[in-house]
Amino acid sequence: MTVAQSSPVLDPYDYGFQADPYPVYAWLREHEPLHHNPELDLWALTRHEDIAVALRSDSVYSNSYGVAIEKSAWGPDAHKVMSILGMDPPRQNRLRSLVSRGFTPRRVHNLLPRIQELTDRYLGECLEMGSFDWIADFAGRLPMDVISEMMGVPEEDRAEVRRQADIVVHREDGVYDVPPAGAEASLWLVGYYMDMVAQRRKKPSDDLTSALIEAEIDGERLSDDDVIAFLFLMVVAGNETTTKLLGHAAFHLTRHPDQRELVFGGAGNTDLVAPWVEETLRFDTSSQLLARYLLQDVELHGRVAPQGSKLLLCLGSANRDESVFSRPDEYDITRDQDELAKILSFGGGRHFCLGANLARLEARVALTALVERARSIEVDHDASRRVHSVNVRGFAVEPMQVVPR
């Protein structure tokens, strides 16, 4: 898809769009802020203001069909695998208040030593190699292991759980729906989590799975199916997204040698890690498109998206909206903090990402360790390869070289 065309069509399956969706978003923000792709019968909102409102209007923009673009994951049964992400209030409220017990600041903070330990181990291996793949050797390992740690998956099972979770989200080029291997891996994970829930019912422990089993509000507890669907959601929502954030952080910083120098120059400046993470979340977020099911007609900018339609909230576009962010297409880790506070990378309203604090903590720990231990980092941008995915944006391969301090 190119902007040379007078009116581009937003097609999430188009490899050109996946390679660089930003020119299409920019055109649509200016000329067609409520957009329709007639072939796929998909609607889309691209302006920050419209998306921010939609995220908070669940009586119109419903999550009840899930948030996925892929057809097989869309429909009224979405909550069976997406848990709260595929529900509207009041059910989503009740369940979210139960599961959020697992994400209290204390629980997230308690993970810090383990995140540090995993970071040190995987980064240590990378530094020893000197030249490695940032995704396969680091960014693709840490987030899933942290999720397993939270859930209470025993250490000896984690590599296999990570392998299966990778298959769940992997898409070969040209594959537009969930492939058989992905469905099989999903069943494997569901079976694994079923066994784990059964074990925790017999013998509770100090992990998230036990906390979910024991959580109670007004006498209500979660069923096994509820707990398993939520554990599965964590894998889908919290694993690849965080991997891709780490991938983008290294990729974009190294494309800007002046900014890399600010972070890695001299003895290294770890104070810049937090803004580096936030600007990366803004500039190239891993969760670009969220689907909504319209419960009512939506009339905006002179056109009507009818009730029953599927509409995409383009978070990646909101983060580049020129009416909110100055020089939106520039990557600038020294950007004004008030601007950065307006990013929509973690959504907003009732479905605001439950794992946002955890994702930020993981990214900060990992990148702080990188700054402390590496004197310089270099990414081979030409050899880096993006995933072809309609769900997440980020790199599958990112060759990196580091010189230890």
Ligand code: HEM
């Ligand atoms: C950079 C990393 C991440 C990004 C960009 C991200 C993005 C998002 C977004 C945009 C939503 C809102 C979806 C909607 O409105 O329909 C969301 C929801 C959610 N995220 Fe994240 N996420 C990240 C990491 C994580 C992690 C690490 C976890 C947990 C381990 C997690 C768990 C969840 C859950 C449970 C929800 C559903 C909340 C609800 O429906 O009430 N996420 N995430």
